[in-house]
Amino acid sequence: MTNAPLPRISCVILCHNYGRYLDRAITSCLEQEAGNYTLHEIVVIDDGSTDDTPEICRRHQDHVRIVRRPQRGFAQTLTDAVLLAEGDWIAPLDADDWFHPAKLRTCAEAITPDRLLIDHWETVVGVDGRPLLPEPHPGGNTSTLLVRRDAARSLLPVTNEIHFHALRDAGHGHTLTEPLANYRLHPASMTDRTLNGSSQHYRADVCVDLADRLIALTAAPPAWATAAALRRISHRYRARAAGHRVEAHLQRGHRLHTLRPLAAMLYHSLRGHAPFSAWLRTLASVARDRPLAAPPPAPATVPTPTSPPPLGRSAV
Structure with a gap:
């Protein structure tokens, strides 16, 4: 052998x-x-x-x-x-x-x-x-x-x-x-952190794009997932996209704009059989009118070693 x-x-x-x-x-x-x-x-x-x-x-x-x-x-x-x-x-x-x-x-x-x-x-x-x-x-x-x-x-x-x-x-x-x-981390990193919420809107767009791609794959599922699994995962990414939208609106001080994506996050979490922990954290942040993540640093600054870790360029 x-x-x-x-x-x-x-x-x-x-x-x-x-x-x-x-x-x-x-x-x-x-x-x-x-x-x-x-x-x-x-x-x-x-x-x-x-x-x-x-x-x-x-x-x-x-x-x-x-x-x-x-x-x-x-x-x-x-x-x-x-x-x-x-x-x-x-x-x-x-x-x-x-x-x-x-x-x-x-x-x-x-x-x-x-x-x-x-x-x-x-x-x-x-x-x-x-x-x-x-x-x-x-x-x-x-x-x-x-x-x-x-x-x-x-x-x-x-x-x-x-x-x-x-x-x-x-x-x-x-x-x-x-x-x-x-x-x-440097000022020329791909993800724009110069405007509150811009990074979150970008991540939301990516998650929606992926969700659409997974649904397209259900017509001829790849070897690594069934059509049912692809639909379930697609819903989970739509839930994550909605969560990013909520975060973006909170970072920009637009609390009333969070209601629709918050509802969408709950709907897609249910359809995707996702844990409710993420939705509950997002709901709590809306109730407090406080973003889950701190506003991004100014582009010319560098976080100190004691700063909370920033999100990756495209972390989900």
């Missing part, structure tokens, strides 16, 4: 005008510890950068596959990352973040036949790369995922890495509490 082949992993780096951080991102992929996996390739998708990104890519061209094209935005770049990857598993990486040396080895040890998504915790760092928080922070964003390529392709097109979380909701995920990526 022969041993099963080692899982092939593709590291795919998503970059738009992050040349100042890109070298560290690439190096973190090249310096991964050996383990029960094969580093099949490192791909950099340069999404129309106008800074020194092309120059950084040229320095690593002997070890990295470079895909340079006109700017198409994050959603298309993430979709292309899944289409371009040739490995069995995909480790996406935002170019302003970088992996811990044990990232691929540790994730590979968690691979089992029934798992399609592995996520892990992160170290939140500032512009200079130094930790901002004394303890690791739960992940869920781009750089904290390892996703099975064929399962990821069944969800395309995606607008955000939240789409891959549906695999976990279908019972095919696994979370590691080791901080295996460094998540950088």
Whole structure:
């Protein structure tokens, strides 16, 4: 009896005008510890950068596959990352973040036949790369995922890495509490935190998009979920979208605008057989007229190590 082949992993780096951080991102992929996996390739998708990104890519061209094209935005770049990857598993990486040396080895040890998504915790760092928080922070964003390529392709097109979380909701995920990526907070991060509620509205839009995609999949369900499960998960994401809308309105001081999304959150929680804990927390925040999350910091400031951990770029 022969041993099963080692899982092939593709590291795919998503970059738009992050040349100042890109070298560290690439190096973190090249310096991964050996383990029960094969580093099949490192791909950099340069999404129309106008800074020194092309120059950084040229320095690593002997070890990295470079895909340079006109700017198409994050959603298309993430979709292309899944289409371009040739490995069995995909480790996406935002170019302003970088992996811990044990990232691929540790994730590979968690691979089992029934798992399609592995996520892990992160170290939140500032512009200079130094930790901002004394303890690791739960992940869920781009750089904290390892996703099975064929399962990821069944969800395309995606607008955000939240789409891959549906695999976990279908019972095919696994979370590691080791901080295996460094998540950088800086004024040029993708998610807009300059206006109260803007980040929450963005997350709501992503959740609605994913819910629509899951319903579309019910016509020909993928191997990882039944049509009934897809409908149930879809309702759960609509409930999360409504919860984000409530939060956005509270952050902007529009308490009366929370009533409709609050009702929608309850309806979709019921249809999705979701726990009521999230709805009750949201209801309590409306009753107190106080957002669950603190307003975002001004774009030029950096949170201190004692600040509460900010949401990831696209945390659900």
